[in-house]
Amino acid sequence: MTARFMTMQDVADELAVSLSQVYHMVRSGELPAIKVGGRGQWRIERARLEDYIEGKYAETAQWVRTNPLIDRDDT
Known part of the structure; x- marks a missing residue:
């Protein structure tokens, strides 16, 4: 069974970005994230990360639709 919550480092690894970006x-x-424990460590729910990724796909698709490549001369 997959863990419900991920550490910031887990998320960074999953998205192939730096920890500071996360x-x-x-x-x-x-x-979206929560702080847990006495030292307030950040945790991200896997389902929220998946929602975030889906949203980024939709955002990127919209950007591509509004910024099409037009008659580029690559020579």
Whole structure:
């Protein structure tokens, strides 16, 4: 069974980004997370990460639709 919550490092590894990028996404509210324990360690629910990824796919698809490649001359 897959763990429900992931550490910030787990998320960084999963997204192939730096740990500082994950902290920025969490602190800015872009990626939902919770603080747990006496030392307030961040945890991201796997389902929330999957929602985030799906949202990024939709956002990227929209960007591609509105920014098509047009008659580029690659020579």
